[in-house]
Amino acid sequence: MEIILPENLKKYGDSLLFECNISNTFLHEIANENIFLSDVLSAWSDVTRNFETQTSSKTILWNNKDITSNNKTFFYKDWFERSIKYVDQLYDYRIKDLYSFYNICYIYGIPSNNFLKY
Template identity: 90%
Template structure:
């Protein structure tokens, strides 16, 4: 038996308890308050560095251990594919050596790199299109350009060569949702 894997499994059992919507324990509420600033349950899916995880945990050893174990298990399972590369808290998508998390964009259901990509023209949507699709305020143009510039070339290339856009339904749903809201 691999002791490290066993310990990670025990720590990850706390993730399952945390993600259980019926769980209203005080410990969960305490950690939820900390994690909401960074995307809450999104942290258990991200390609995040241990350095950032420790900063988020802010010297809370238990939380740091659970987040690190979850990250290790997620990374070892290879759950991230190029078409589902998460934008936020991603150690590969940085600006000035810091990962990005735009809470307001995340709350508008922007989660994956390919949601910003127009597969018809094989390039990222213009800022105006992003504003229209996701209801992003027009004063967020610097955030948009910072984010696009932060995506490394290897991720851009992988998405550009991907022939099956996984978010086409998201694109259509956003358009339909936008039209319903305007009526």
């Protein structure tokens, strides 16, 4: 089954939005006056919030209302395309701290000129 999504959702990860912890305010912004899309995303967000479990170690990094920069969620398409999706992918459990930027570049093939995104 193919999901048909509006073109403006590509910059937020397309169907990834259905997995993210998104605020309703942000959902209305990205729906861009499309009331139907806004309602669908809000309803999906409400349903998934009710089914979340405390045991999940997979916190999605992108578009997450609890992870912000300058009070805004973010989505780096180039990082997502390199399979970075979850917070724990940036965490080094050996030293119990986030990977350094240089380690992330090495592990995921991120160009070293992306330091400001880090």
